[in-house]
Amino acid sequence: MERVFSGVQPSGVLHIGNYLGAIKNWLELQNDYQCIFCVVDLHAITVPQEPKELLAKTIEVAKIYLAAGIDPKKSTIFVQSHIKEHAELAWLLNTITRIPELERMTQFKDKIRGQKSEVSMGLFDYPVLMAADILLYKAAKVPVGEDQVQHIELARSLAQRFNGRFSEVFIIPKPMVRKEGARIMGLDDPTKKMAKSANSAYNYIALTDSPDTIREKIKKAMTDSGKEIVSGPDKPALANLLTIHSLLVGQPVVEVEQQYQGKSYAEFKNDLAEVIIGFLEPVQKKYNALDDSEVLKILRAGAKKIQPIATKTMAEVKKVMGIIE
Numbered sequence: 001m002e003r004v005f006s007g008v009q010p011s012g013v014l015h016i017g018n019y020l021g022a023i024k025n026w027l028e029l030q031n032d033y034q035c036i037f038c039v040v041d042l043h044a045i046t047v048p049q050e051p052k053e054l055l056a057k058t059i060e061v062a063k064i065y066l067a068a069g070i071d072p073k074k075s076t077i078f079v080q081s082h083i084k085e086h087a088e089l090a091w092l093l094n095t096i097t098r099i100p101e102l103e104r105m106t107q108f109k110d111k112i113r114g115q116k117s118e119v120s121m122g123l124f125d126y127p128v129l130m131a132a133d134i135l136l137y138k139a140a141k142v143p144v145g146e147d148q149v150q151h152i153e154l155a156r157s158l159a160q161r162f163n164g165r166f167s168e169v170f171i172i173p174k175p176m177v178r179k180e181g182a183r184i185m186g187l188d189d190p191t192k193k194m195a196k197s198a199n200s201a202y203n204y205i206a207l208t209d210s211p212d213t214i215r216e217k218i219k220k221a222m223t224d225s226g227k228e229i230v231s232g233p234d235k236p237a238l239a240n241l242l243t244i245h246s247l248l249v250g251q252p253v254v255e256v257e258q259q260y261q262g263k264s265y266a267e268f269k270n271d272l273a274e275v276i277i278g279f280l281e282p283v284q285k286k287y288n289a290l291d292d293s294e295v296l297k298i299l300r301a302g303a304k305k306i307q308p309i310a311t312k313t314m315a316e317v318k319k320v321m322g323i324i325e
């Protein structure tokens, strides 16, 4: 079975964009691939984190995985820092990474805007650690949202470079990006992606938002000029809302458009809020029923299960690089 690897950072608020762009697709892969889903705490600390919050968020993300339907009997879920080889491989990959390759990363450029003197080396090196995550398990496929594709391209380049320079150790991973939902936009600004770290809570629907909050946020969500409920390049706000609606009900956007022909923005928004609430209700119920210590057990068991893969890859890497084990 081919291997799939993906992860989410335990920082900020997990939102409907994370679900539609990534986690929803993971669910569909569980039967056909050997799936490994990680809570990437070492990535989260590349920007300052409150230690207590990091700890809580790490468990929270794992709970979201489970509540959304990741089945620990089929897929492995674990915490990145529980397997030391991630950091070790990142260091070795650093030695074949070129500085301009990292300087060109869009996400890095976005994140450092206006705060260059405070930027950590970790943030710059973030994509190399991500490459290590993927290559360590020889994952063939990486299901992510569109914003992570450039990072996966780097992982591909590093794998190719390493294999060419030393020996064929790594599998060249491929990003798996869905046409729909790979870039859910901010509710308050449909020209920018929905983001965990957004300044305003009206940017996103958190997976843990209450029904009233969801109603309020959708009511306030930006719309486009005009009256019709249609998607299109000149209707970025509606296109985004229609995409969310379509993915959650499992109907193509054109069908949703037809359903709302002649109806008002208010009617559409009311229904959309209820669709989101209806979808989140069972997820939140499961989430609230999960016990922290049970979740921690699942995470530790997950790390234990995949540790041999990491150990084996590192031994291969060191051998071909001339590092004594």
Ligand code: TYM
Binding pocket: 005, 006, 007, 008, 009, 010, 017, 018, 019, 020, 021, 022, 040, 043, 129, 130, 133, 134, 142, 143, 144, 145, 146, 147, 148, 181, 182, 183, 184, 185, 193, 194, 195
């Ligand atoms: P993170 O935590 O920022 O986001 C988790 C996943 O959600 C997707 N995503 C979105 N999809 C659609 N619309 C949006 N507005 C949106 N915002 C976020 C992301 O593309 C991602 O798939 N670097 C990664 C975590 C990571 C990782 C890895 C992923 C670390 N190592 C190895 C894959 C493989 C990140 O920061 O994701």
